[in-house]
Amino acid sequence: MGLARRLYRGEIDVDFVGKWRLWYSLSGALLLVSILGLLINGLNLGVEFRGGTVFSFKTSQNLTVEQIREDIREEGVHQVIVQSAGDGWRVTTETLEEDFRAEVQSAIAKDFNVPVGDVSVQAIGATWGGEVSQKAWIGLGVFMLAIILYLSMAFEPKMALGAIVALFHDLVITAGIYAWSGFEVTPATLLGFLTILGYSLYDAVVVFDMIKEVTAKLGHTSKMTYSMAANNALNHTLIRSLNTSLVAILPVAAILFIGTTLLGAGTLKDLSLALFVGMVVGTYSSLCVATPLLVTLKEREPKYQAIAKRLASTKGSGKGAKGGPKSAAVAKG
Amino acid sequence: MARPTSRHSRPGRTLLVLLALILAMGATMLLQKAFTPKLGLDLAGGTTVTLSPVTLNNASPPEEILDRAVNIIRDRVNGTGISDAEVAKSGDNIIISIPGVGQSEAIKLVATTAELRFRQVLAMEATQIPQDLATNAPSPSAAPSATGTGTPSARQSAQPSSSRSAGPAPSASPTGKALSSALTAPTPSASAPADPSATQSSQGQNDQGAKRGQGKATPSASPSQQASTPPAQEQNPGVNPEGIDPAVLAQFNKLNCADPANRGQGVQDDPNKQYAGCEADGSYKYVLDVAKVVGTDIDTASAGIRQGTTEWVVQLDFKSKGAGAWADLTQKAYNSQEPRNKVAVVLDGVVITAPNIISPIPGGRAEITGGFDQLSATTLADQLKYGALPLKFNRSSIDTVSSTLGQDQLKGGLIAGLIGLVLVVIYSLLYYRGLGIVAVLSLVVATIITYCSVVVLGHNANFRLSLPHIIGLVVSIGITADSFIVYFERIRDEMKEGHRTLRAAVEVAWVRARRTILIADAVMFIAAIVLYFLAVGGVAGFAFAMGLTTLIDVVVVFLFTKPFIALLARLKFFAKGHPLSGLDAERMSDASGSARPTTPQEA
Numbered sequence: 001m002g003l004a005r006r007l008y009r010g011e012i013d014v015d016f017v018g019k020w021r022l023w024y025s026l027s028g029a030l031l032l033v034s035i036l037g038l039l040i041n042g043l044n045l046g047v048e049f050r051g052g053t054v055f056s057f058k059t060s061q062n063l064t065v066e067q068i069r070e071d072i073r074e075e076g077v078h079q080v081i082v083q084s085a086g087d088g089w090r091v092t093t094e095t096l097e098e099d100f101r102a103e104v105q106s107a108i109a110k111d112f113n114v115p116v117g118d119v120s121v122q123a124i125g126a127t128w129g130g131e132v133s134q135k136a137w138i139g140l141g142v143f144m145l146a147i148i149l150y151l152s153m154a155f156e157p158k159m160a161l162g163a164i165v166a167l168f169h170d171l172v173i174t175a176g177i178y179a180w181s182g183f184e185v186t187p188a189t190l191l192g193f194l195t196i197l198g199y200s201l202y203d204a205v206v207v208f209d210m211i212k213e214v215t216a217k218l219g220h221t222s223k224m225t226y227s228m229a230a231n232n233a234l235n236h237t238l239i240r241s242l243n244t245s246l247v248a249i250l251p252v253a254a255i256l257f258i259g260t261t262l263l264g265a266g267t268l269k270d271l272s273l274a275l276f277v278g279m280v281v282g283t284y285s286s287l288c289v290a291t292p293l294l295v296t297l298k299e300r301e302p303k304y305q306a307i308a309k310r311l312a313s314t315k316g317s318g319k320g321a322k323g324g325p326k327s328a329a330v331a332k333g
Numbered sequence: 334m335a336r337p338t339s340r341h342s343r344p345g346r347t348l349l350v351l352l353a354l355i356l357a358m359g360a361t362m363l364l365q366k367a368f369t370p371k372l373g374l375d376l377a378g379g380t381t382v383t384l385s386p387v388t389l390n391n392a393s394p395p396e397e398i399l400d401r402a403v404n405i406i407r408d409r410v411n412g413t414g415i416s417d418a419e420v421a422k423s424g425d426n427i428i429i430s431i432p433g434v435g436q437s438e439a440i441k442l443v444a445t446t447a448e449l450r451f452r453q454v455l456a457m458e459a460t461q462i463p464q465d466l467a468t469n470a471p472s473p474s475a476a477p478s479a480t481g482t483g484t485p486s487a488r489q490s491a492q493p494s495s496s497r498s499a500g501p502a503p504s505a506s507p508t509g510k511a512l513s514s515a516l517t518a519p520t521p522s523a524s525a526p527a528d529p530s531a532t533q534s535s536q537g538q539n540d541q542g543a544k545r546g547q548g549k550a551t552p553s554a555s556p557s558q559q560a561s562t563p564p565a566q567e568q569n570p571g572v573n574p575e576g577i578d579p580a581v582l583a584q585f586n587k588l589n590c591a592d593p594a595n596r597g598q599g600v601q602d603d604p605n606k607q608y609a610g611c612e613a614d615g616s617y618k619y620v621l622d623v624a625k626v627v628g629t630d631i632d633t634a635s636a637g638i639r640q641g642t643t644e645w646v647v648q649l650d651f652k653s654k655g656a657g658a659w660a661d662l663t664q665k666a667y668n669s670q671e672p673r674n675k676v677a678v679v680l681d682g683v684v685i686t687a688p689n690i691i692s693p694i695p696g697g698r699a700e701i702t703g704g705f706d707q708l709s710a711t712t713l714a715d716q717l718k719y720g721a722l723p724l725k726f727n728r729s730s731i732d733t734v735s736s737t738l739g740q741d742q743l744k745g746g747l748i749a750g751l752i753g754l755v756l757v758v759i760y761s762l763l764y765y766r767g768l769g770i771v772a773v774l775s776l777v778v779a780t781i782i783t784y785c786s787v788v789v790l791g792h793n794a795n796f797r798l799s800l801p802h803i804i805g806l807v808v809s810i811g812i813t814a815d816s817f818i819v820y821f822e823r824i825r826d827e828m829k830e831g832h833r834t835l836r837a838a839v840e841v842a843w844v845r846a847r848r849t850i851l852i853a854d855a856v857m858f859i860a861a862i863v864l865y866f867l868a869v870g871g872v873a874g875f876a877f878a879m880g881l882t883t884l885i886d887v888v889v890v891f892l893f894t895k896p897f898i899a900l901l902a903r904l905k906f907f908a909k910g911h912p913l914s915g916l917d918a919e920r921m922s923d924a925s926g927s928a929r930p931t932t933p934q935e936a
Contacts, residue, residue: 235447237822239822243764259749
């Protein structure tokens, strides 16, 4: 039976938990590469963090980047970065004084035949982005605290820990992708990052909910170790996880598409790019990081160690049997 | 919210509740004739200025000071005549939104720290102030004793800080109450006639009938009664038209400072012209000379306690250029007759204080004394330092969006939302087939409720749809979709595992799915709340949209998806597991095919 068909019927049984070594090394490698990227390349911070002035306008004239750059340089502006999207243009310059800014604005309007009112100007102080990112960090901290509390109450502390670690994982890897690719980081990107956290947790929460339900039945006589049960639960919700992620990514992909083709650089693109990258990483992590981590933590508990020991000596039977020996390894790990 | 119990749910009734909810919103929209959302400036075009407070050590400024700044800026914006502008606090920042394009002048004015002007008083007159305020005015004994003495009681005086002993000489002032209103009440009564009735005719001013009547009723006014209406009883003694621009004098005569709306808060007075203005609390009106010294001449100002006393004073240091002008100004005032011996400090068009000049003040240092307490002294020092705004602000971002660009972005956002919706719909129909219809309708219902909410919020809570909102709304299509995916998968699980009828499965699955959906939505909601309260600029809008749609998601799942599926489960098409229903036997069967697929029976 084809994978698609099996997926459709919900008949897949992937040993996510048993392959923990693979996931851990994969994630470890990704984290390492990401951190290296952040150290070597750093993030390409947008004008919001450096401070500067951005002029945006649309014109039906056929212009080249060079033409616009030269034209604005002639006004006496030094750093000119020109970006285009369709017939829209975005020109980033250094911080300009108020009067000078108005001068450049009217020069653009005159030279490219655009009504002055249609030239948008964005002046950003250098402290602005710093403030945004400071708030973002505070937001991150408060969010994590709130979530740890909430998940500890709704589920249990170990699940909260698993979810938070997976979340950090997503964050670092997404940042790493930004570092290596050189995508611009703007406040909208930070916004995207913060949203990823919500999604990443959302996914983990649904999986954990199922794991909690399944493992609640485990007792002295049960035929499944915690890892087997967790893996079962994971497979149970796999279709849902994949469907959810796909359904969530579709609109984001639409924004990304519109943002890049129609509007060019701007809030839409920055946000959706971060979301897109983060969601893909988040889907992976909730399956392959959060749950294996939870299992690693849980299998240390005497109760589940006893089950694992007993099942390792006798031959496991039943649905989760084939995951048995591998899962036992998790307990040691 | 309806909480159907497992077996005896009443799907029809729940759906009616939803219908009522939507109709109520629709009716609200109809009644208010509001059918489109209000658009934020990034979509409608306009300018957004973000002011960030500059503080030492980056600490957050106190809430009340920020509020004061917001109020002052709001006054100024309104003073410029721009309609529909908004001044709002966002965290420590103040965000000014001005619709329309080409408002750069207004922005410059609004966001600039107002300049202070030092103007010599040319004439002044007390306002007929309401009774309750009058009791705060000079104490009873003041009126008689001050008659004709001509000695300034110097509750307020500017003087060189060096000649400490000379300054507070008349500090035996009978009116030395440490009331903040004392700040604004110099020594008008010094020349006030003792007979209150004498002033009645001369002062033919309006709307003082009631008080006048009272005054007349007691012609043999005792000092204490006099005092209750003291500063009013002035025989226009200060108005000596000499050297006053007739136009300004006319303005002065018309000025009624009793009405707070007339006090000119937010007006930018031209430093090169004479000016007629009110005291901040409306107790006096003044004709003021051109500004000889302005705020930029001040180096620094501070509040402190004068050495060896417990008296709060405000110290001023002038820059070198300002020091000379200040010396000239005080010399001139010193040589003038009452009330021209006063120098008024004008801020945002309003006289904040008008101390007497007791001696010429050379050397670039000055001290304002009289009736201050710590708060009033600090406030005045701050005003002198920063202008009217109690804080220094940085314009951390100015964003001018042309309406065409805004329209483009709105279009882009809507197209993206539409594409996203269509993709989700296609996917749901392909994957869930018959159930996909439930998914699609759930999305439609969610869209309708969202649209209505945005419109109703726009017209009742001034909620303005901005680009971050739209992104937030589009992104939450995924959240809404996830809820019914969770539910569908649970139904399919139930069908696979137990030998349940579809109707039973729908109910049992709901109990479990409900828990998951609520927990997951709670996570999103926590995220939204945290983002909203810690956010800067667009982040708050995005978070708001996310929180709103999370709530709407709960409403839709509880009031629509669940009852609708319960209704569908009664249909043969679904109950019998038609291949197109999404609940067909093939999908429900085990991998091995050994377990008999449960063909759901109609209950």
